[in-house]
Amino acid sequence: MDEAMLLSILLQTAYASTPLLLSSTGEILSERAGIVNIGLEGIMLLSGFVGVVVGQETLNPLLGILAGIGAGALVGLIHGMITAYMKGDHVISGLGINLFALGFVPYGIYAVWGVRGYFNPSDQAKVPKVFGVSPIFIASLVLVPLIYYILFKTRFGLSLRACGEDPHSADASGVRVERMQLLASVIGASFSGLAGVFMSLDWLTTITKDLPAGRGFIALAIVNFANWNPLLGLLGSYVFGFSWVAIEWLKISALKQVIPVTLLNTIPYLVTLAVTAGALGRSRPPKYAGVPYKKE
Amino acid sequence: MPPEKEVAIEMVNISKVYPDGVLALDKVSLTIYKGEIHGILGENGAGKTTLMRILYGNIKPTGGKIKVFGKEVSFGSSKDAIKIGIGMVHQHPSLVPVFTALENIYLGLPSNFKEQVSLKELIERTGIKVPLEERIEDVSLGIAQKVEILKVLYRGAEILILDEPTTNMTVEEVKEFFSTLRNLKKMGKTIIFISHKLKEVLDITDNITVLRRGKVSGSLPTSQATPEELAKLMVGREVFLKLEKQGSRPGEKILRVEDLWVKRNDGSWAVKGVSFEVRYGEIFGIAGVEGNGQSELIEAITGLRRAERGKVFFKGENVTNAHPLKLYTMGLAHIPEDRQKTGLILDMSVAENSILGIHRKRDFLRPMMIFNENKIKEHVERLIQQYEIVVSKINAPARSLSGGNQQKVVVGREFSKTPDLIIASQPTRGLDVGATEYIRSLLLKMRNNGKAVLLMSSDIDEVMGLSDRVAVIYEGEFMGISETSSVSEKEIGMMMGGYKMGEIGIK
Secondary structure (H helix, E strand, C coil): CCHHHHHHHHHHHHHHHHHHHHHHHHHHHHHHCCCCCCCHHHHHHHHHHHHHHHHHHHCCHHHHHHHHHHHHHHHHHHHHHHHHHCCCCHHHHHHHHHHHHHHHHHHHHHHHHCCCCEECCCHHHCCCCECCECHHHHHHHHHHHHHHHHHHHCHHHHHHHHHHHCHHHHHHCCCCHHHHHHHHHHHHHHHHHHHHHHHHHHHCCCEECCCCCCHHHHHHHHHHHCCCCHHHHHHHHHHHHHHHHHHHHHHHCHHHHCCCHHHHHCHHHHHHHHHHHHHHHHCCCCCCCCCCCCCC | CCCCCCEEEEEEEEEEECCCCCEEEEEEEEEEECCCEEEEEECCCCCHHHHHHHHCCCCCCCEEEEEECCEEECCCCHHHHHHCCEEEECCCCCCCCCCEHHHHHHCCCCCCCCCCCCHHHHHHHHCCCCCCCCEHHHCCHHHHHHHHHHHHHHCCCCEEEEECCCCCCCHHHHHHHHHHHHHHHHCCCEEEEEECCHHHHHHHCCEEEEEECCEEEEEEEHHHCCHHHHHHHHHCCCCCCCCCCCCCCCCCEEEEEEEEEEECCCCCEEEEEEEEEEECCCEEEEECCCCCCHHHHHHHHCCCCCEEEEEEEECCEECCCCCHHHHHHCCEEEECCCHHHHHCCCCCEHHHHHCCCCCCCHHHEEHHHEECHHHHHHHHHHHHHHCCCCCCCCCCEHHHCCHHHHHHHHHHHHHCCCCCEEEEECCCCCCCHHHHHHHHHHHHHHHHCCCEEEEECCCHHHHHHHCCEEEEEECCEEEEEEEHHHCCHHHHHHHHCCCCHHHHCCC
């Protein structure tokens, strides 16, 4: 294996891992505050679409990225209103996000560009590389330790985690639980939004309803695997990202004569299943994650 | 009486009507002076907690005025109360279990918070020592309670509201806790001590306000109060704190336990070779500090835990490790120690709970094994009437009942089995005077009717007052079994501390 090839594998792993890393980091933040959002997949898809629309119309990739983050934040706002303030069921709301995105995006692609299936943004709309790599990838590596620091080393983080562990005590201590949860939901969902535009404007540079391809759900699994710790989430995301790249290599190797490609494609998902099942026993979720906080 | 005492809190004509029309407080007025410990005494449901939550800004009153240090106040939320120096320590500490004590103390401090004294200094001055780096889930409830008090004081509280703080403390912890409170009083803090425990209120407070059914039924300095008078103010009638007991006429043996050995969940021995017998027409008491194996002993006898060695005979039949169902059909009833975990299914209705365990009875069934709703309704209504259970409707979940009423449901259900032997574990724990007295009188009545009672309680007064014979358990062994009349409270106390009866010179 020569140097160029190694570099290529590394870069591919990094890109395959970035959306998982962003999405799971956001979800860790959200769940630490008690808000479970299983709509990550839908947020990625919606944000990917909105990012392409804005990026393509303005031919300004930065505006595209901001629009994608904004779309994620908006979904997080709605989800937060439903779950934190209206005490709705977290799973149902998240399911709604996924279903809405799946229905809306194919329609949106057709409505905006008059094409069915997929749309590729023009080169001016794509995110330019910085030092030869994606700036969003670089940002993800900065954001993860930042989120870790905020969660575990600041007073804000303490209050946020208290909302997910014991909202009653947090409330009694003077933390505004609902407000904190809404904020966490908005920030958390923006991360999945960024993951979405990363795929549609930066890495894969296309928008189709299959864009996230289950990454939102794998990100949920990583949250669990990482025991709600962003640093472990980094590890988890790169393990999964690498398994994807490894599959691509297996596909062009001799192995495909023996195992059908479609079966090979399922490997990352099987890895997810195995790892999550193993992690479930030892992980300790925030006690009130997904439980609506009701005052007496 | 020194004349010019500074008034810390004045509540005038406070009323609270809940949206469902319940009148929780009816023109309650009270005055609390700076630097005193003021007891708020009352039965469960008398309105103590409601009143204090109004003072703390948790609940808005329907009418009335509150003055704190002479200024009239109106709280939007407890944050306003905290701002002017009122702190409340709830019955269940408001601490995050997975956070350390220190993290909990810092949690939720406002961004513009300025500390008046450093935490270190505060700990030195108050003498409240807690392991700051330990997680709350790893410390005892007594320590958690102290952490909460530190937290409240750190936020600059001058007035401390303590809601039934001693509920989960051991006797030793209570002692230590009271010396802390006296220390705080010396520092000039005003303390409001809510309780339904007469002894504690008499011990620690300077003045007492008694509430009954949402009204002030009495207000007096502690120095002039007697337990009998306070009890009367609480329940509105004479309470026989000393139960009247006729001589016992014990008959044949109904329960015989031989050399019983039982393990805890963690595999260690909880009960190490206990033997005793219970006879018809007597109350047999088991005293002891909680955690000395009495719970496991009762569980083994009632078929809820495996007996590793030894035998249990009930009515002459060997029932060692028998299924609870068999024991029930043979005439044994059990009031379990923990009404919420073992006694009731909290999310099921009062009606459903009232037939738990007897739901197989023909009386409640129609052909095809369908429940006869009318019969069940009759049954539960009979219990409600007989045991004076306060419940909004029979289909309300058991969770919605107060602790005392939950216990009454359990007690009523078990007595409705018309058992020959009733095993009562901590039957009056956490209950108010009225309910306690009622349940105790029921147990006595059982005995007077020639049935048998096995009573396990960590309340010495209860065991001594009710039992004909008493055994003291310490670290899984009986320190002695004696006629209650021939042993003193002090001797029982020594046995609870691990002295064998022979060692302290009885018999």
